[in-house]
Amino acid sequence: MNSFFQQKIQSDWWSKSFAGICLGFIFALLCASIITLWAIQNLSQSLAPQLGMWSIPWIWLPVCFIAYFIPKGWQSILIFTVFDILAYGILCWMRG
Template identity: 90%
Template sequence: MNSLFQQKIQSDWWSKSFAGICLGFIFALLCASIITLWAIQNLSPGLAPQLGMWSIPWIWLPVYFIAYFIPRGWQSILILTVVNILAYSILCWLRGA
């Protein structure tokens, strides 16, 4: 059995690009919402939206970069979907909904 690190990286860049662009951006928005909710409670209310807004590229671009190092495109879509579900669950838990 090949481990995850011994597998050859496939060249299915369409699905990896979809995962990085779409699912990575959704993940960055969810993280920015979590950061904004935290900042409203712990920092200045005027600073919270700016902190959330400017955190989006700092989260999105590394996730987009990492999506190409996952061996197959369907794996990157699956991993980022699960991560998005977890981030959305955390956001709903923090909002109390």
Template identity: 60%
Template sequence: MKFLVQQKIQADWWSKSFAGWILGLSLSIAGASFITIWGLQHLDKALAPQLGMWSVPWLYLPLIFIAYFIPKGWQAVLIYSVLNCIAYGILLALRG
């Protein structure tokens, strides 16, 4: 933990912006898809897509915010890319 505190936050905002705005949007859409799949099983069929749709900004905005606190831009892109691959892999496995 001490290592992370001592690291300087880099000013490479182009790659952090790409990670937050593009990859974060992709990740939030995957999260909304998980919410919709859950909602189809537990909620009314008409309510589940609305819940998924309106959950996108609640997932998207914190992902943008967090991207700028990752120390280096390439780390942000790598972390968000790996999370996207995992999320869409699980999503494809669920939808089969």
């Protein structure tokens, strides 16, 4: 595990940009859907869509920023794909 954190950060910005912009946006949409489903059950139904909609940039921008600190581009694509699959699984579980 130490070798992962001691790797030199590579300059393959194309794959990191793809991971941050595309896969990060998908992750932000999935998280916003999860927030909306949670808010419908626990908050006012008129507030839930707004809370979900306005949570997208607060999730997407930090995720996009974090993509450039992962040592290699293929690792960032793999990590973000796993997070997308997990978020989709949680969303499907919440919807029943």
